[in-house]
Amino acid sequence: MRAMVAERLGGPDVLTPAYLPDPAPGPGQTLLDVEAAGLNFADAERLRGAYLPPQLPFIPGGEVVGRAPDGRRMLAFASSAFATKVLVKDPVEIPEDLPAGAALALLVQGLTAWHLLRTAARILPGETVVVNAAAGGVGHLAIQLAKEFGAGRVIGTASTPDKRALVLRLGADAAIPGEADGYAERIREANGGALADVILDAVGGPVFEAAPHALAPFGRLITYGTSGGIDPTPVDPGILSERNITVGGYWLGAHLRLPDSRAAAPLHDLLALTASGRVHPLVGAEYPLDQAATALTALTARRTTGKVILRMA
Incomplete structure (x- = not known):
């Protein structure tokens, strides 16, 4: 070979x-x-x-x-x-007519997006979901799955106008710049003055630090990457307790190491959604x-x- x-x-x-x-x-x-x-x-x-x-x-x-x-x-x-x-x-x-790239996008990235929403954030119908780095491999699927799972409003952050246009084409209700300065204010503006219920973050650093200020009471902040830097990020415990905010992490590898890998059922779900045209990797x-x-x-x-x-x- x-x-x-x-x-x-x-x-x-x-x-x-x-x-x-x-x-x-x-x-x-x-x-x-x-x-x-x-x-x-x-x-x-x-x-x-x-x-x-x-x-x-x-x-x-x-x-x-x-x-x-x-x-x-x-x-x-x-x-x-x-x-x-x-x-x-x-x-x-998998089907013969499913492009290899689309199938492969559903494995690591697709399963991560599925579990971020279902397992980690436990999204509820009508909630507002923010996806940081929404044009990325996991983010572009999380945008689509959040809609599929009943989110009331989905907001994606992206670094360039072209990427923000892509996020809107994927079905997001709003696409905004993702830098830390003014992060919570931009989310409020994109959400009709309200704070978000769920934030999925793969950026870390100052963006992760700013995210709790954009969450409504009982909101959930889920981290699954640190593309913006791996330096320790302070989170104000006062705002967490004041608003009953949960901060959690997710890594697909932990699921795959379990005796029943928790991959088969979500993967079949992702394949079915793709075959029906409801999700586009x-x-x-x-x-x-x-x-x-x-x-x-x-x-x-x-x-x-x-x-x-x-x-x-």
Whole structure:
């Protein structure tokens, strides 16, 4: 099989092409001929050794669309996904007409968005939901799912006019700049003078610090990333108790480690919503396998939109 291998830690440029023996399936495993692999920021972090440090050498990647030996087209989590063949457990069959990029967008990003709203924030009908970084991989799906799950009003934040226009096309009721200065005031203005019930935040830093001031009583602030910086962020306990605000975190990996991974039912829900045209995953650039370093560089530099994938053919 062909694969992209990291012999050392570093940036995307440490990836080199290699020919390796095909992996042999063990008990409960399925060998897939890979059609496409999805790229995530976590792949670049793992290359640097900052996230689940790997044992060298290793093949990055965590999600694939491929063919099972019986010909079925499958979607699955996978270690060593930047390769033409991978071993997986519990793959899910997907339709022939579902683009690989759309399917892959539903796995890490889609499941994260689903659980942020259902499991972490426990969204209630009619609530106002704010999605920070709403044009991103998780954010663009959270905007659509919040509407699907009964939100009364959905507000997305994004950094540029083009991204804010995209957020509106995705179904948000309002799209506003996302910087910390004036954050709560902009949310009030976009929400008819009222505060929000739920804020989903992948930015962290000063934006996370400003978010509680934009929440109504019994509001929920859920963090799932720190793209704006990882320095410790103070949260005023006074405003939390005064308004009965809950602050929580969410990481999909914790769900996937449970005996029943909590992935199957939400994934089938996401696939059904996509098949019916009620959710539209954004599909971005496609790169050949041997350009994995170029693809990861573009992804981490935020030069991409939608789900970025590697094609094996």
